[in-house]
Amino acid sequence: MVTAVAERAGEAMDSxxxxxxxxxxxxxxxxxxxxxxxxxxxxxxRVGTAEAEDLVAETFLAAFAQRHRYDLKRSSAKPWLFGIxxxxxxxxxxxxxxxxxGYARSWQAPVVDGVDERIVEQVTARAQRARxxxxxxxxxxxxxxxxxxxxxxxxxxDEVAEAMSIPVGxxxxxxxxxxxxxxxxxDDGTDYNGDDS
Amino acid sequence: xxxxxxxxxxxxxLHPEHGPSAQLRxxxxxxxxxxxxxxxxxVLAVAATVTILAVGTAIVVNGFDGPxxxxxxxxxxxxRGKAPATIVETKPVAFTVRTNADGSVTFTATDLVxxxxxxxxxxxxxxxxxxVNLPDESCPIDSPNGEDLALGPYLPDKAEVGEGQDSxxxxxxxxxxxxxxxGLLLMVQAFDQTGVGVVVLPYTDVHDIPTCLRLxxx
Numbered sequence: 001m002v003t004a005v006a007e008r009a010g011e012a013m014d015s016x017x018x019x020x021x022x023x024x025x026x027x028x029x030x031x032x033x034x035x036x037x038x039x040x041x042x043x044x045x046r047v048g049t050a051e052a053e054d055l056v057a058e059t060f061l062a063a064f065a066q067r068h069r070y071d072l073k074r075s076s077a078k079p080w081l082f083g084i085x086x087x088x089x090x091x092x093x094x095x096x097x098x099x100x101x102g103y104a105r106s107w108q109a110p111v112v113d114g115v116d117e118r119i120v121e122q123v124t125a126r127a128q129r130a131r132x133x134x135x136x137x138x139x140x141x142x143x144x145x146x147x148x149x150x151x152x153x154x155x156x157x158d159e160v161a162e163a164m165s166i167p168v169g170x171x172x173x174x175x176x177x178x179x180x181x182x183x184x185x186x187d188d189g190t191d192y193n194g195d196d197s
Numbered sequence: 198x199x200x201x202x203x204x205x206x207x208x209x210x211l212h213p214e215h216g217p218s219a220q221l222r223x224x225x226x227x228x229x230x231x232x233x234x235x236x237x238x239x240v241l242a243v244a245a246t247v248t249i250l251a252v253g254t255a256i257v258v259n260g261f262d263g264p265x266x267x268x269x270x271x272x273x274x275x276x277r278g279k280a281p282a283t284i285v286e287t288k289p290v291a292f293t294v295r296t297n298a299d300g301s302v303t304f305t306a307t308d309l310v311x312x313x314x315x316x317x318x319x320x321x322x323x324x325x326x327x328x329v330n331l332p333d334e335s336c337p338i339d340s341p342n343g344e345d346l347a348l349g350p351y352l353p354d355k356a357e358v359g360e361g362q363d364s365x366x367x368x369x370x371x372x373x374x375x376x377x378x379x380g381l382l383l384m385v386q387a388f389d390q391t392g393v394g395v396v397v398l399p400y401t402d403v404h405d406i407p408t409c410l411r412l413x414x415x
């Protein structure tokens with residue numbers, strides 16, 4: 001985790017940076033250095049590269065504007081920033097679904113000669129990912145966000161709870177529900193072309 | 198097959214090959230007040246002010262095609278298609294200022310606005326302050342080489358924001374959002390893909406509000 005790295009390196013905690021930015025606004029740029037790339041990567045995964053930069057820019061603009069209200073007891077700003085970004089992404093759920101369906105449609109089962117097991121495994125795995133991309137569209141926004149914050153954002157349950165302002169128990173229940181639905185979609189085994197709307 | 202492992206693999210497929218562009222940093226971080234403004238007041242005054250102020254703040258993400266037709270108890274300003282008066286680059290004017298039944302004023306932008314007209318409408322609705330576009334390329338640069346921008350304040354310390362950042366698609370403010378003699382700065386920023394953002398910052402002295410803003414250097 002970025003904050004853990006900062007601690008080891010003797011660098012300022014995120015909360016210290018934010019506190020410092022109250023009087024020295026330029027310090028907020030240190031948070032950008034720490035989190036811009038990971039937030040951008042996550043935004044790309046969810047909505048694609050075309051919109052990711054806009055959302056990350058909006059996220060930092062909003063974070064800066066809200067920095068005086070940041071709870072300084074929270075040493076890591078990662079959940080806070082992911083929470084803002086998640087809210088931004090929620091406004092673009094249509095783009096997100098189009099993004100996933102585009103991925104699903106981009107895959108077509110190749111014609112494979114012979115029975116090379118490695119190729120068969122690769123084709124099967126790619127088919128599963130296409131199926132999963134389509135399945136994500138079926139999840140509610142809240143369930144999808146919890147699932148992807150854990151899987152792609154690498155947030156802990158506690159961090160997801162903080163990011164989404166929900167109890168940890170709700171995180172667990174949403175995650176369980178999302179995983180079950182995704183698992184059912186994968187077990188279904190039918191071919192997907194992304195047209196499940 | 199384990200769904201989480203497949204999800205991780207899918208995430209790897211969707212992850213970008215490259216990081217964000219160099220331009221993102223400037224867009225995400227840098228707002229430098231420019232000429233036409235007064236010097237910032239002492240920090241002590243700032244600290245006292247910050248604890249008092251709370252105002253609704255919102256990023257307005259493009260959700261409207263034009264001025265609202267449903268109006269309100271009063272429609273203080275609705276201008277569209279008029280040439281901007283204070284910015285060099287011509288932009289369509291797209292904002293509404295609506296006075297609500299409870300006395301609050303809702304400002305909605307769908308693009309960079311005619312800042313002078315928007316400010317006039319805002320003031321006419323009873324809210325002191327100014328509307329500016331970000332960036333405004335006609336905004337003069339203080340220093341010939343721009344270095345002062347890097348050293349100068351990002352935002353005035355006396356500016357503070359409140360609730361509503363992510364929960365509303367328009368900005369609703371009140372004359373009680375700032376102290377007597379103060380006012381609001383409404384910054385309108387256009388994004389390539391996701392529409393328009395408006396951030397509200399209250400000032401304790403209306404004369405301290407910048408007349409224009411531009412993306413600075415860092």
